[in-house]
Amino acid sequence: MSVLTVKNLCKTYPKFKLDNVSFELEKGKIYGFIGRNGAGKTTTLKSLLNFVHPDSGEIRFFDKPFEQNELEIKQKIGFVSGAANYYINKKLHVVTDVTKRFYDNWDDEVYYRYCEMFALDADKTPSQLSAGMKVKYSLALAMSHHAELLILDEPTSGLDPVSRDDLLDVFLDLVKNEGVTLLFSTHITTDLDRCADEIIYIKNGHIIAQSTLDSYIESYRLMRFIDVSYTPIGALGVRRERNGFTALIPTSATSGREMEYDKVNLEDIMLHIEKED
Amino acid sequence: MRNLINKELKLALHPTAPLFLVLAFMLIIPNYPYYVAFFYMTLSIFFICLSGRENNDISYSLLLPVRKRDIVKARFITAAILELAQLTVAVAAAVLNHRLNNTGNDVGMDANIALFGLSFVMFAVFNYIFFVGYYRNVNKVGAPFVKSSAAVFVYIAVVEVSAHICPFMRDKLDTIGEEYLTEKLSVLIAGIVLWVGITLIALKKSIALFEKEDL
CATH class of the missing domain: 3.40.50.300 (P-loop containing nucleotide triphosphate hydrolases)
Structure with a gap:
């Protein structure tokens, strides 16, 4: 019910x-x-x-x-x-x-x-x-x-x-x-x-x-990069940090890429998603 | 409904309500516009709604397992109880008035049966204008009270002046003792009928307005 x-x-x-x-x-x-x-x-x-x-x-x-x-x-x-x-x-x-x-x-x-x-x-x-x-x-x-x-x-x-x-x-x-x-x-x-x-x-x-x-948490990963002009394709909610930038990426889009991804928590997801229009 | 009335009396009732009941004894003042004594009860009903706003009465009531319409009904029943209680105390005061000063009231209506009928109408005017305005927007309590008070004072002015210049009012209704009992009782009954009828119409309208309101 x-x-x-x-x-x-x-x-x-x-x-x-x-x-x-x-x-x-x-x-x-x-x-x-x-x-x-x-x-x-x-x-x-x-x-x-x-x-x-x-x-x-x-x-x-x-x-x-x-x-x-x-x-x-x-x-x-x-x-x-x-x-x-x-x-x-x-x-x-x-x-x-x-x-x-x-x-x-x-x-x-x-x-x-x-x-x-x-x-x-x-x-x-x-x-x-x-x-x-x-x-x-x-x-x-x-x-x-x-x-x-x-x-x-x-x-x-x-x-x-x-x-x-x-x-x-x-x-x-x-x-x-x-x-x-x-x-x-x-x-x-x-x-x-x-x-x-x-x-x-x-x-x-x-x-x-x-x-x-x-x-939900497993459906995203966090990526880090230095230069915002080289924002990776598929990045969501680019967010400035002390040593560069972070963005979310759907986990399904991470395979085959040569990048390191971090696991995320709910706050990471919320902070990045809210950056998106 | 019993639980809601219990809530009205234990939480919502403003301390002036029982205090203003005593003001019904203004009817023993020898020469005085006696409707003023009843006006105090309308003030007290206004205070209940005003302190209700400051105490988030509506938010509290909405969380309870009750229908929105019952919240309105309970407030109307509370107001009716207070109005009837004041009129009841005023009966004792009117009897005392007759014992103490048996000369009539030079200012306005004598404290007689017709005065009670006309006071019922005064409460009906208040109930309609105040509550319909209040339930249009429960966050605005002052404006409906100003409007209802203005109407009540116009009503008082009309009936008190009529007690001096209108022959039927002056010679038959505004008299002490048991003279013209039929006329006076007719006014009382008409007053009660109007009070019940107009208050019920106000209740129906208030429920419709409150149901529609976003809170």
């Missing part, structure tokens, strides 16, 4: 366009939704739940169209969009008490476990929390009703490296132990290197890749 299917999602703004965005999520995998700032990540995620109204396209959660099954679908998903900046002067336990009543499967035990893990003090208000702690609070709220799909918009932004690492452990546990599906947008590529099964790459409102992380 497909957990989420997005087909030909279009939304036009005066200066930006989501153009035929399509992707599909399968159960029990972590999907990294990557793209630079302004590429369309948040607009896409907001369109999924109809916060933003797409001009056209089809969105199905658990093989059911969203509009006709909104309540049932929202019970089965958790959505976090940045830090908990709502009701900043109410104590966390008050906000939690109000929120949990909405969920049929709310689990206090799970919630308190996350509060302990994230060192959240229920007597504090969001205004007394740092940006990172606010993110942790919204994650604790979203992950305590046994959601089958978690949609997280930049959940690791604002977190210190140790907290980010802890959170990625939580994500891996959720997928392994509970079969949760996770879609999270980020521009911090190292997070994805560690935990993503697949990546969905959006650039200027277009999905330019959906692939397993390993095969």
Whole structure:
């Protein structure tokens, strides 16, 4: 069963366009939704739940169209969009008490476990929390009703490296132990290197890749050269470095050439791809 | 809906709402434009929406497993509860007024049954103009309140002046005691009918506007 299917999602703004965005999520995998700032990540995620109204396209959660099954679908998903900046002067336990009543499967035990893990003090208000702690609070709220799909918009932004690492452990546990599906947008590529099964790459409102992380990384190599006027044929996204230039090249195009190629990581790919028009 | 109302009362309710309920006792002031007491409740409803914007109430509500239309409905029910609560407190104040000063109100309408009917209409004017404007763009709370307040004050001016110059209002509605009870009760019932009808129309329009909005 497909957990989420997005087909030909279009939304036009005066200066930006989501153009035929399509992707599909399968159960029990972590999907990294990557793209630079302004590429369309948040607009896409907001369109999924109809916060933003797409001009056209089809969105199905658990093989059911969203509009006709909104309540049932929202019970089965958790959505976090940045830090908990709502009701900043109410104590966390008050906000939690109000929120949990909405969920049929709310689990206090799970919630308190996350509060302990994230060192959240229920007597504090969001205004007394740092940006990172606010993110942790919204994650604790979203992950305590046994959601089958978690949609997280930049959940690791604002977190210190140790907290980010802890959170990625939580994500891996959720997928392994509970079969949760996770879609999270980020521009911090190292997070994805560690935990993503697949990546969905959006650039200027277009999905330019959906692939397993390993095969995506394997599909490119990095080449180095000194003189930009002798840029090798097939080089993508030429980028200046201290001692020359680097560019990506599709792995399939490397055979038969007498050059040395380096393996790449997601950040290398992103930095070069974004240089291309 | 019960959970959303719980959210409205525990998170969204502005502290001025219960405070302004007490202002219904302005009806015991001997000579005063009593509609002003009810205007305070519209101010409080505006504060709920204003502090909702500062507290990202809409973003929070959208994340909950509720329909967008129910978010609007819950806000309307909250406003209706507050308006009815203030009118209820005002009944006690009006009774007290009759005990304390049994001479009528020289400034405007007496604190009688017809005043309540006309106040229902005042709330209806507010509900329509404020909420339809607010749900057109939930990030702009001030402009709908300015518009609704302007309309409410024009309405107050018209009914208060009418209480002095319009013979039916002056001689029958603006009287104390049980005189002209039929006329006064008719105004009350008409006021309630208009309040319910106009508020429901405002709700329907607000839902349609909110559903269309990109948030």
